[in-house]
């Protein structure tokens with residue numbers, strides 16, 4: 107499939123209800139939610155590229171992300187088709203402790219080239235219009251928002267990723283230092299029956315870790331990332347860290363890097379008609395690098411709010427606080443404490459001892475879990 111059609115004179119004449127900039131998971135979720143909130147809403151989805159397209163990512167999609175997609179009407183069976191569910195997770199803490207267990211809910215590893223194109227196909231089959239267009243300017247007027255002087259909408263959703271132009275145009279400051287990570291990702295051959303996801307942390311340049319996520323087709327998505335803090339590190343050094351932490355990995359193809367704006371640097375959600383979701387709103391888990399679940403949830407909440415026009419920002423802010431506020435506060439707290447690798451090692455040891463601690467840890471790192479008394483007790487012990 108492709109989004110080859112570009113903006114036409116008819117699009118310019120249309121009074122759009124919602125324009126979504128960026129057709130990744132956050133944008134597709136936002137567009138679907140806007141139509142769910144108002145089934146006759148005119149929703150335009152813009153992306154600078156055609157689909158399918160690659161996106162640098164670990165491709166690990168948590169169970170709760172699939173649930174959130176299902177709630178938005180996506181045919182998740184079709185989106186995940188051909189990619190087996192994975193339950194086994196092996197976590198290695200920065201000091202070496204290991205916890206390997208089955209997760210309560212399975213994840214899927216679907217290459218983003220496939221995953222995003224399937225989401226786009228699903229949402230456009232349900233009445234959302236898609237155009238290939240690179241947005242360069244967003245201006246708020248009293249009665250709506252103008253995109254590139256060509257298109258007008260009652261509200262605009264910036265789902266345009268880590269380097270969001272909409273964020274800059276809305277006057278939202280760039281993430282501050284110490285709240286952005288950087289990671290390299292590629293694909294490597296693994297045995298066709300490999301089914302264990304691996305996350306191996308290291309206390310060198312902490313917080314940092316490597317991952318090995320089998321896709322299920324004889325390849326695995328492998329990568330290495332760390333917090334962007336302190337002296338710069340070359341691509342060659344990062345690739346060396348990947349191989350040091352994953353010694354069994356053979357030749358890696360398609361190694362590419364990308365920045366991850368972490369939720370510890372998320373901006374306050376402003377009032378008004380311009381909303382930011384997913385990476386544009388700095389919604390990536392600071393401990394696990396997970397962002398797809400947040401992208402879908404924030405997209406869903408923003409899409410529902412966007413049909414409210416001028417009240418959209420306030421409605422979205424309240425909805426986010428209600429849905430993810432507590433989780434995000436706890437995440438920031440643990441990220442601060444986790445500056446000491448020993449804290450994370452304690453969490454891994456606790457997860458190795460008890461299945462319930464393992465489940466709590468996974469729920470905290472991949473979805474919207476909060477700090478439970480037994481988690482704190484496990485860390486203290």
Ligand SMILES: Cc1cc2nc3c(=O)[nH]c(=O)nc-3n(C[C@H](O)[C@H](O)[C@H](O)COP(=O)(O)OP(=O)(O)OC[C@H]3O[C@@H](n4cnc5c(N)ncnc54)[C@H](O)[C@@H]3O)c2cc1C
Nearest residue numbers: 128130131132154163164166241266267289384385397398
């Ligand atoms: C190396 C790495 C590994 C990761 N691993 C995982 C993982 O395993 N699991 C997980 O859950 N998360 C992971 N993440 C995080 C995840 O990739 C992001 O959180 C997620 O992609 C955010 O989705 P999004 O829709 O907000 O943005 P994106 O997926 O980045 O989509 C943004 C879209 O906007 C478009 N766009 C950008 N600018 C413009 C413009 N000016 N005009 C029009 N269109 C524009 C782009 O073409 C793109 O399609 C990882 C991230 C990295 C970097």
